[in-house]
Amino acid sequence: MAAVADRRNNNMPHACLRSRSLLWSAVFSLFLAACSEAEKPGAGGGPAARPALPVVTATADTRPMSERVRAVGTLQANESVMIRPELAARVERIHFQEGRPVAAGQVLITLDAAEYRAQVAQTEATVEANRLTFERAADMVRTNMVSQQDYDQARARLAESRALLERHRVMLEKTTLRAPFDGVAGLRLVSPGAYVQPGQDLVNLEDLDPLKIEFRVPERHAAALTVGRPLTLRVDAVPGGAFTGEIYAIDPRLDAATRTFALRGRVPNGDGQLRPGMFAQVELTVGEHPQALVIPEQAIVPRGERLYVFRVTDGTVALVPVVTGLREPGIVEVVQGLAVGDTVVTEGQMKLRDGVPVTATAQDAAS
Structure with a gap:
């Protein structure tokens, strides 16, 4: 009996192993059945619909x-000049107010002209004396009382003195500095009584209406850009403001380094919001779709x-x-x-x- 009991005890592990194998086989069969069920055609005969x-x-x-080209540029005065003297002289009087409009031809600065007036007076006397000498020589040459050479010399002296008189009158005129165009006077750099030299900066004059804008665009737009084409610009100094103008000049020469060419436009500035030197963003329409x-x-x-x-x-x-x-x-x-x-x-x-x-x-x- 003991031997039989030992044989039964030895067979028990094998029985457990067979039970576990059967259990795993059943689980695997259920898994395959579930997968097969998922792959079965739906009610319409096709694969299961994915969620939309x-x-x-x-x-x-x-x-x-509209096809647009955008560029950047700097506003410039329509006309701009620095007033400088051509003579060395003392500033006698200043006739303008800084930052105020001036008209073309208006006197801006008068230099001391006493020396130049004296030169004109002296030369006028010389001209008169030479004129009388020439007239006498002309009468005498007809009666052979003077030689033709003396007559020619008298005529030459008269012409020379007249030319010198004209030169002195021009120099006298240059002691009065005038505005070459309508504009706004800038801040003066001298005071009355100052002694100025030729070419010294005295005051700038700016024509502010209209203003110019210069900018560059790529060469591929060359055919579309023509004189008179409208443009729109915006400046940071006037937030939200858009200003319209038009192209008035196109540089005929292309910049070989940047493959761009320069354009200039004019922008009305009657209200004075824009100023020369302002940075501007320019927009041009070059095509329509x-x-x-x-x-x-x-x-x-x-x-x-x-x-x-x-x-x-x-x-x-x-x-x-x-x-x-x-x-x-x-x-x-x-x-x-x-x-x-x-x-x-x-x-x-x-x-x-x-x-x-x-x-x-x-x-x-x-x-």
């Missing part, structure tokens, strides 16, 4: 767009060096490559890849893949 993802969409539409196909800018999905959009067709999305053109705030022109009426995803692209079903909520294409 919610997205916001917009419709591609047409609208007019009256039927541009546009979509919201947020619909564009960049991947590498290419651009895509998710186009919605029959409730599913397809990743479509596109080529873009002009841009305006919030919208972009599509020149290749879409057609009028196509629906594109504008929100929710992060979870999308090609062929994924979606539930769309419409959005205005221009928003």
Whole structure:
């Protein structure tokens, strides 16, 4: 009996192992059955439908767009000059007020002219004496009382003295400094009584209406830019203000280093808000696209060096490559890849893949 009991005890581990194997086999069979059930066709005979993802969409539409060029430049006075004397003299009087308008021809500064008036008076006397001498020589040469040489010398002395008189009169005139054009006087750099030298800065004069703007644009726009084309500029010193003008001159020579050419425009400044030297942002319209196909800018999905959009067709999305053109705030022109009426995803692209079903909520294409 003891031997039989020992044999039974030795067979018990084997029985446990067989029970465990049968248990694991049953679990594995249930797992396979569950997987097979999941792969069975649905009620419609197709694979089980994936849940639709919610997205916001917009419709591609047409609208007019303008091709614009933006540049930066510096405002300049329409005319600008630094008043400088041509003579060495003492400042006798200042006739203008700093920062105030002056008219063309108005006297700005008078220099001490006593010496130059004396030179004119002296030369006038010399001219008169030479004139009388010449007249006598002319009478006497007809009667052969003087030689032709003496007559010629008398005539030459008269012409020389007259030329010297004209020179002294010009120098006297230069003691009065006048405004060459209408403008606004700047801050003077001298005081009455100061002794000035030729070429010394005295005061600047600026013509502030209109103002000039000089800027540069790339050579590819050369054909579109012409004299008279409107421009719009903005300056940081006048927040929110936009000023209009037009191009009046184009440099015929291209800068070979930057591949740009210079343009100048004029901008009315009747209210005096603009000042020479201000930094300005210039905008020009160089082309019109009256039927541009546009979509919201947020619909564009960049991947590498290419651009895509998710186009919605029959409730599913397809990743479509596109080529873009002009841009305006919030919208972009599509020149290749879409057609009028196509629906594109504008929100929710992060979870999308090609062929994924979606539930769309419409959005205005221009928003």
